[in-house]
Amino acid sequence: MPDPDTVAIPVLAGAALAQGITFLYGQAAEVLRIKREGKAAPQTTLTVPGAFEPKNIALQPNPAALAARARDLVMLLQIAKPFATCPPADLDGTDETLRTCFGHLREVLEDIYDVQFTFVGEQRSTQRVRQAVDDVRGRTTGMKLRGTNVKAAGDVVQRVKTVHESGELTGIDIDLRA
Known part of the structure; x- marks a missing residue:
């Protein structure tokens, strides 16, 4: 929860x-x-x-x-x-x-x-992703963040029917080294 x-x-x-x-x-x-x-x-x-x-x-x-x-x-x-x-x-x-x-x-x-x-006046995340995918065979990413100064709040919801053996599903991918 x-x-x-x-x-x-x-x-x-x-x-x-x-x-x-x-x-x-x-x-x-x-x-x-x-x-x-x-x-x-x-x-x-x-x-x-x-x-x-x-x-x-x-x-x-x-x-x-x-x-x-x-x-x-x-x-x-x-x-x-x-x-x-x-x-x-x-x-x-x-x-x-x-x-x-x-x-x-x-x-x-x-x-x-x-x-x-x-x-009114509420501070909410502007980073909002909703994905609906039937089949994931390659890589599917909801949100990618790159950089040394990344500061973000994210909301990712992914609905997927099947992730195949070759598939990869990622909600948020953050790389602080880029």
Whole structure:
């Protein structure tokens, strides 16, 4: 399990917290509705609440990612429901369960939509790689970093059906000597 600090949403308060929770919970419920109906979802441009940037995001769920992460969404929605349905004044932005639950919910939605939902003022990695590969026969690398002054945070998710005997799959390849 990842360190909670790496997946938790930032400490938020007031309207930003309520907007963030409402948006993430609503998007999770919406994407599960799409899966239940079994229809291909059209791409839509969504204006996100003021707690997020950018304000307009083109969204279209990836059917394979949705199928792979649907169970996670169901579980997270059950945990998130008490927070999403309580009065905004009762929300505590420092609550670790709230922050971690909605951090994981955001992570799953980002995987399904292949976008980042970043809160205003939040510093997040700009190095984000999502790969979906059927067969790896040679070398496949998500991210290569070279140089003596490399300082980067990375997020690599790789979905692979088969890595053949001659294949090599690498998430992040860092060479500080270059």
